[in-house]
Amino acid sequence: LDLARKCVHQAQRLLEQETDRNIGGSGGAGGKRGRERDADQETTAARARSLEVFQTHRRAELEVELRDVERFIKKRRDVDLTALMSRTLAFEDLISTHGQGSADG
Numbered sequence: 069l070d071l072a073r074k075c076v077h078q079a080q081r082l083l084e085q086e087t088d089r090n091i092g093g094s095g096g097a098g099g100k101r102g103r104e105r106d107a108d109q110e111t112t113a114a115r116a117r118s119l120e121v122f123q124t125h126r127r128a129e130l131e132v133e134l135r136d137v138e139r140f141i142k143k144r145r146d147v148d149l150t151a152l153m154s155r156t157l158a159f160e161d162l163i164s165t166h167g168q169g170s171a172d173g
Contacts, residue, residue, distance in 0.1 A: 069141055072137065073138075076134050076137050076138055076141070079130070080131075083127055083130060083131065083134075086127070087127065
């Protein structure tokens, strides 16, 4: 769980750094085709705004997922394997119960 907790904190730091870097303006303008094709300011501004909206939405989704992981870590309980093991078929037990060379099946 310590590793999971460290991973969550690292992901949060990376998101904060990404946000800080992009506060002055968008981090891109819509890819290579957008840069080559768009010469006018209006289209470039629309692409930049679209990218900004996408990045905001993406960050919000990532933050929700990180909170879900944190909640899971806090609720962590020891796994009860008895239910799992009770449904597991042990072939050694089956062979010893029914005989080893039985062709009946």
